[in-house]
Amino acid sequence: MTGTVYLVGAGPGAPDLLTLRAARLLERAEVVFYDALVHPDTIALAVNAHRVDVGKRSGSRATAQRFINKRLIDAAHKYAVVVRLKGGDPMLFGRAREEIDALQQAGVTVEIVPGITAALGASADLGVSLTERGISRSVTFVTPRISNESADTRASNWALAALAADTAVIYMARGQAAAVAATLIALGKPAHTPVAVVENASRTDAVKRIGVLGNLPALAAQLGGGPAIIVMGEVLRNATKTSGAIDAIVATTLSSLQG
Amino acid sequence: MTGTVYLVGAGPGAPDLLTLRAARLLERAEVVFYDALVHPDTIALAVNAHRVDVGKRSGSRATAQRFINKRLIDAAHKYAVVVRLKGGDPMLFGRAREEIDALQQAGVTVEIVPGITAALGASADLGVSLTERGISRSVTFVTPRISNESADTRASNWALAALAADTAVIYMARGQAAAVAATLIALGKPAHTPVAVVENASRTDAVKRIGVLGNLPALAAQLGGGPAIIVMGEVLRNATKTSGAIDAIVATTLSSLQG
Numbered sequence: 001m002t003g004t005v006y007l008v009g010a011g012p013g014a015p016d017l018l019t020l021r022a023a024r025l026l027e028r029a030e031v032v033f034y035d036a037l038v039h040p041d042t043i044a045l046a047v048n049a050h051r052v053d054v055g056k057r058s059g060s061r062a063t064a065q066r067f068i069n070k071r072l073i074d075a076a077h078k079y080a081v082v083v084r085l086k087g088g089d090p091m092l093f094g095r096a097r098e099e100i101d102a103l104q105q106a107g108v109t110v111e112i113v114p115g116i117t118a119a120l121g122a123s124a125d126l127g128v129s130l131t132e133r134g135i136s137r138s139v140t141f142v143t144p145r146i147s148n149e150s151a152d153t154r155a156s157n158w159a160l161a162a163l164a165a166d167t168a169v170i171y172m173a174r175g176q177a178a179a180v181a182a183t184l185i186a187l188g189k190p191a192h193t194p195v196a197v198v199e200n201a202s203r204t205d206a207v208k209r210i211g212v213l214g215n216l217p218a219l220a221a222q223l224g225g226g227p228a229i230i231v232m233g234e235v236l237r238n239a240t241k242t243s244g245a246i247d248a249i250v251a252t253t254l255s256s257l258q259g
Numbered sequence: 260m261t262g263t264v265y266l267v268g269a270g271p272g273a274p275d276l277l278t279l280r281a282a283r284l285l286e287r288a289e290v291v292f293y294d295a296l297v298h299p300d301t302i303a304l305a306v307n308a309h310r311v312d313v314g315k316r317s318g319s320r321a322t323a324q325r326f327i328n329k330r331l332i333d334a335a336h337k338y339a340v341v342v343r344l345k346g347g348d349p350m351l352f353g354r355a356r357e358e359i360d361a362l363q364q365a366g367v368t369v370e371i372v373p374g375i376t377a378a379l380g381a382s383a384d385l386g387v388s389l390t391e392r393g394i395s396r397s398v399t400f401v402t403p404r405i406s407n408e409s410a411d412t413r414a415s416n417w418a419l420a421a422l423a424a425d426t427a428v429i430y431m432a433r434g435q436a437a438a439v440a441a442t443l444i445a446l447g448k449p450a451h452t453p454v455a456v457v458e459n460a461s462r463t464d465a466v467k468r469i470g471v472l473g474n475l476p477a478l479a480a481q482l483g484g485g486p487a488i489i490v491m492g493e494v495l496r497n498a499t500k501t502s503g504a505i506d507a508i509v510a511t512t513l514s515s516l517q518g
Contacts, residue, residue: 011278012373014280017278017279017372019270019276019277020274020279021275021276090383090388091383091387094388095388095392110386112386114276114375114380114383114461117376117379120268120348123350123373127359127369129349129351129356130350131350131351131353133354133356137401138400138402138416138420138421139400139401140420141397141398141399142396142424143390157397157425158397160423161397161399161424163423164419165420165423165424166420
């Protein structure tokens, strides 16, 4: 008798953006393995579970991932309901493939419970739709691969994908804002393209800054140490106008770039 | 005294993929305007609300949208808690911009409650992560613009965005599968690129077909009348191997294309 491992998306940060299905699974869980970015109130829903923090990774990422895989397999041989809780959605930048493969190779049943990804939390925070009739019919979610701090003008797949879409959302760009902006501008994206950075999307301590690609590094420098994503595209053009519900916006306009 | 209009994502289809926040708002709502694709069990959570179906659109889409905008504004002048319930996420292919603009111009406060978008429901159904280390670091969500039934090889922004990303998810492609495949192949995408079509993602009546771009029209022809999306990319390469939990897969391989 082997248990089931549920790969569960915890959503973008706010605990009440968890799904009903995830909440019920957490209540039933006998053990929960959770990442660093999951809100404590979400973990607290697992009232009957052993709660295991696997977010503090030691050694290389590959070593840490193998260790997590092994712990999930071991748990499935001991418990019927094993929850693997990940920030956002498991299937978007969640390394789900590696865990699914390891579990299935060990004969363990895996079920996926989707979660709201950070881009949609950020979009709601900004009050800006990622698609818009006549403006944007494509949105790319991408992580940059930056080899050094300068612009990378070689044919960067990540950058070409970001440039080809009407709206781009760049995940896990913390600390790389300067290189991201330099690369995109070097590949032809205008420096006055509207951008936003959102830290701690959907949480009460979310921080949002809106400006243009040319001053993205300065915008990013205003963030704290939380997870952050970058949104880029014409859908942001009127963001300062429609951000009535947003507290922390500093609109940084073209004039500041030119000044 | 004007009420607040909440633009709420109902998620991809399964009623228990609603968020806790959305469920609580529905319980508090005095009126709910819902789209055609929202599950009846989700609407039923609005126990105290007038429930208004605005999914059956008459006349042109623009006329219908203006009518919805007007009803939302009128409701905000009568009720404190107005919920506008949309399938998926409001900010991805949900025409949120038009409703936000109309409400804000009328002085009505708008809040956005994100939902799980169809792509993530489909990804979970398929058991296939949209990103994968070494395979995919970019995912584009796009709607096609097809002018006729043949391939559109002019510089189609939607197609270029789909081609530039490692993984593409094509929304609202119902009935356009032949033109989508022809356009992408004409622009250079190999006919043996793995694709999947998922109808009624996340629901118990979901239908999934996996194959290659060259026989996408045949795969799509096997679907019923529900909402459907297309997934394309190398992340699907091993989908037939890892789809232990999927009942309805018909793996259509290269050989069938060649045969």
